[in-house]
Each structure stands twice: as C-alpha cells, then as structure tokens.
Amino acid sequence: MINDKVLAIIMGGGQGSRLYPLTATRSKPAVPIAGKYRLVDIPISNCINSDIKRMFVLTQFNSASLNTHIKNTYHFSFFSSAFVDVLAAEQTLQNNTWFQGTADAVRQSMHHFLNHDFEYALILSGDQLYQMDYNTMLEAHIASDAKISIATLPVSEKDATSFGILKTDESNLVTSFIEKPKTELLKDWTSPVSEEMEVEGRNHLASMGIYIFNKDLLVELMNDPETVDFGKEIIPQNIKKHKTLSYQFEGYWTDIGNIDSFFEANLGLTDDIPKFDLYNSSKRIYTHARLLPTTKISGTILNKAVIADGCLITAAKIERSVIGIRSRIGSGTTVSNTYMMGSDSYQTLEDLEQRDTKIPMGIGENCSINNAILDKNCCIGNNVKINGSAQLEEKETDTYFIKEGIVVVKKGAIIPDGYEI
Missing domain, CATH: 3.90.550.10 (Spore Coat Polysaccharide Biosynthesis Protein SpsA; Chain A)
Known part of the structure; x- marks a missing residue:
C-alpha cells in the first residue's frame, strides 16, 4: 500500500x-x-x-x-x-x-x-x-x-x-x-x-x-x-x-x-451548514475520549449553539456560541458570539472552599458575554458584563487581553462580581 x-x-x-x-x-x-x-x-x-x-x-x-x-x-x-x-x-x-x-x-x-x-x-x-x-x-x-x-x-x-x-x-x-x-x-x-x-x-x-x-x-x-x-x-x-x-x-x-x-x-x-463538517463519519475528527456525562440545560433559549459534553447550563440565552466541555453557566446570563473553552475538571464544594476566591469555574448569574473567548478554567462572577467590539483599544491586564475587538479572558482568570469590560 x-x-x-x-x-x-x-x-x-x-x-x-x-x-x-x-x-x-x-x-x-x-x-x-x-x-x-x-x-x-x-x-x-x-x-x-x-x-x-x-x-x-x-x-x-x-x-x-x-x-x-x-x-x-x-x-x-x-x-x-x-x-x-x-x-x-x-x-x-x-x-x-x-x-x-x-x-x-x-x-x-x-x-x-x-x-x-x-x-x-x-x-x-x-x-x-x-x-x-x-x-x-x-x-x-x-x-x-x-x-x-x-x-x-x-x-x-x-x-x-x-x-x-x-x-x-x-x-x-x-x-x-x-x-x-x-x-x-x-x-x-x-x-x-x-x-x-x-x-x-x-x-x-x-x-x-x-x-x-x-x-x-x-x-x-x-x-x-x-x-x-x-x-x-x-x-x-x-x-x-x-x-x-x-x-x-x-x-x-x-x-x-x-x-x-x-x-x-x-x-x-x-452555522446551519458549517463549512467545516464535524458530522461526516468518513472524515471523523479524533480526540481524547473523556467519558463525560451528558450536558444538562434548563430554561435556556438556544440559537446556533454548539454545546460540548458534561455542561451544566441554566442561562437565559446562548446564541452563536461554542460552549466547551464541563462548562457551567448560571441563570439569567446571556452568551452571544462567544467561544467558551470549558474546564479541565469539575469543582467540588471542598475544592471551592480551599480556594482564595469563592467564585466557581464557569460563568455566574445575570452576566452578559459578547464577542469573547473564554480560555479554560475561567471563573467569572455574577453580574459581569463583557462586550467586545471594534471600538475597544488593544489592551492587556492580568486577567484579559483585547485584540481586534475580541476580549480574550485568560486561562484560569478570576473576574469578580459586577466587573465590566
């Protein structure tokens, strides 16, 4: 051959x-x-x-x-x-x-x-x-x-x-x-x-x-x-x-x-018919088999959303977004035009108690996230507003980076309650 x-x-x-x-x-x-x-x-x-x-x-x-x-x-x-x-x-x-x-x-x-x-x-x-x-x-x-x-x-x-x-x-x-x-x-x-x-x-x-x-x-x-x-x-x-x-x-x-x-x-x-086809069995994309549980979604309006395995979602709305493995999104939150990479592991209450911050991994309640990339293991508190746009100047802080109008929240970053970008 x-x-x-x-x-x-x-x-x-x-x-x-x-x-x-x-x-x-x-x-x-x-x-x-x-x-x-x-x-x-x-x-x-x-x-x-x-x-x-x-x-x-x-x-x-x-x-x-x-x-x-x-x-x-x-x-x-x-x-x-x-x-x-x-x-x-x-x-x-x-x-x-x-x-x-x-x-x-x-x-x-x-x-x-x-x-x-x-x-x-x-x-x-x-x-x-x-x-x-x-x-x-x-x-x-x-x-x-x-x-x-x-x-x-x-x-x-x-x-x-x-x-x-x-x-x-x-x-x-x-x-x-x-x-x-x-x-x-x-x-x-x-x-x-x-x-x-x-x-x-x-x-x-x-x-x-x-x-x-x-x-x-x-x-x-x-x-x-x-x-x-x-x-x-x-x-x-x-x-x-x-x-x-x-x-x-x-x-x-x-x-x-x-x-x-x-x-x-x-x-x-x-997209309804994406140019890159993940659903063609003859062109399968291989990756690590994680054996995660199914995703659970409650009370969320979904429109053009790709949701990976093992997520816990009670968001108000998710639109034109890709949600990665083990993602947690709280109630009242709207996520649009966003790639959320998810988490490497699930947190237990014991893990959370031992951390310096009590903000768990994922996105909290009543947040608005738009035009953003959230790297792995991000901890975003309640009432956070992130709105990427072409009007934003390029900028870098310890927790996020703005480039070409896209807000990239860094891996493991902690965004406190009420924070706005």
Whole structure:
C-alpha cells in the first residue's frame, strides 16, 4: 500500500505569538478548538482517515500539555507500527540551538525520521482547519513523477496578497513562486483552475503549507544548514531544479494562526451548514475520549449553539456560541458570539472552599458575554458584563487581553462580581 511508504511530519509552529494569550501556557497545536478538540487533532485525524499512521509532531514551546494530550489520546494496537510521537527541539553534539524555522526543525529531527522505512515525507502544518484525503495528493504526486508536491488553494485577488502564490502550467507543474505579492503584480500570477473556481474569481494558487517530498530529495536538501524555512527558502529555491506539482484543493481550509481567524473558525461551526463538517463519519475528527456525562440545560433559549459534553447550563440565552466541555453557566446570563473553552475538571464544594476566591469555574448569574473567548478554567462572577467590539483599544491586564475587538479572558482568570469590560 502507498500509505505504508509515507511518514507524516506535523509542524507544531514556533512561539505562537499571534495566538497569544491562548499560547501563553501551551503550544499552538495544543490550543482547544470546537469545544472538545485540540488543533493538533486536525492533521492527525486527516492522516488517520487517509490511513497514514506514522506521525511525528515537531514543537519546542510549552509542549507539556501537547505531550499529555497525545499520550492520552492516540493509542494503537500493540501489533501495529502506527504511532504519533512528539519531537521537541533538543540539544545534541551536532546542534545546540532551537528550531530556526520549519526546514530547520525537519533537519534537526532527521535522525529520528531515518530510523523508519519510508519513501515519501508528508509535511503538514499544525494550525490549520480543513479535511483532506492525503491519498489523492500522494497518488497525483506519484503519477506525475514529481519530486515535490505542494497543496494549493485557489484564492481571489483580494486574498492572494496574504499568501505565497504559485504559478503553474497546464499540467499543474509549478513554474514560479512569489511571496505575498502586491496587488499590481497579480495579473501576471494567474494559473489554470477549475471552471467553478474561475467563476468565483479564484484564479490564484496559494500555497497551503502542505508538502510531499521524495525521501532522497528531502535528505539532500536538509544538508544545507543555511536554508531554515520551507515556504521562504526550500520551495522558491527548488521549484525550477526539481519537478514540482501543484495539487489543487477546493474544499474548506483556513489558517487559524491569529486570534481573529481562530475566533471566526470556531463560531463558524454554529452555522446551519458549517463549512467545516464535524458530522461526516468518513472524515471523523479524533480526540481524547473523556467519558463525560451528558450536558444538562434548563430554561435556556438556544440559537446556533454548539454545546460540548458534561455542561451544566441554566442561562437565559446562548446564541452563536461554542460552549466547551464541563462548562457551567448560571441563570439569567446571556452568551452571544462567544467561544467558551470549558474546564479541565469539575469543582467540588471542598475544592471551592480551599480556594482564595469563592467564585466557581464557569460563568455566574445575570452576566452578559459578547464577542469573547473564554480560555479554560475561567471563573467569572455574577453580574459581569463583557462586550467586545471594534471600538475597544488593544489592551492587556492580568486577567484579559483585547485584540481586534475580541476580549480574550485568560486561562484560569478570576473576574469578580459586577466587573465590566
């Protein structure tokens, strides 16, 4: 089988500063999404659904919670060669530095990869939301006799300035590459796309940061320590030296590397027909099986709400919001346009008595929460008002952070009764 010849390498990203404060105590792939999953579950699930079951996740910042999540989640048969391993940056006799970029991370970890038999390296990003069958990309790679394949997304002229743009010929072979081109250059950077994409004005091919390399070429390219990044150096320098295929993907895909895109991607799950389909059994998203009780809701008006397991809700209204595992929301409270991540555990009365504050985890009574992200284990008192809007200036305190009009309440933050943001 082709899948047996593939090794997946998932890039965990750097410090994740664009997702701060969600990355203050955890690596980017460990950030919770959709109320019950982690970002890293997306590429891992895509691999499992594609029957690719040998995966490495490369990371270097705040990797403890990611390690714990992967260790507790991805268990394969004792008789299987399948695995998901986390590789953090490590000092060796040959190297004593942090990962300097995506290519450098692969270079420093190559000795681990070479302990396994593979012909193709599938390199993935750990901070994207999409569902893809990697087999079709792999089959196209092999059929074209390419050395490198790049997954590309047809985008409009408006969006093209935010991506690395590839130009291809009629055979989908890449002929040139430009990083975040200016608008006036785009007329020369269109490529052949499907009729449907052409009708939508999506004539530019953006790199999705998903690559397939033949093993021999990847090993050769990793011998040059001066190249540290795939998107900025490896790809531009090699598309004319080695046959490079563009694999066009026309499904839903979004890079959720900043607070705004992360927020919109999560709230998008509340749409009547969401672009990201959590309910397709052939594209199942896997995560830690927590065996939580069912959610209990009393007297609450729900409209476009996604509610995870184990919640206790007596709110007045929840609208266009994602409510994470073990969330507690008190009576009289209204929650709208909000992603509440939930809690890591339930509190007992004894636990609460031992705390400095008597405000329990969750949202109290008679609160109004709008345009907000509530990180894990937040304790929000009664009569609290949080209203994010574009008029709010960017600001950071010990308990919250305002960015792009979104109020992000930090993990474990305590917001006292009557507080207003």
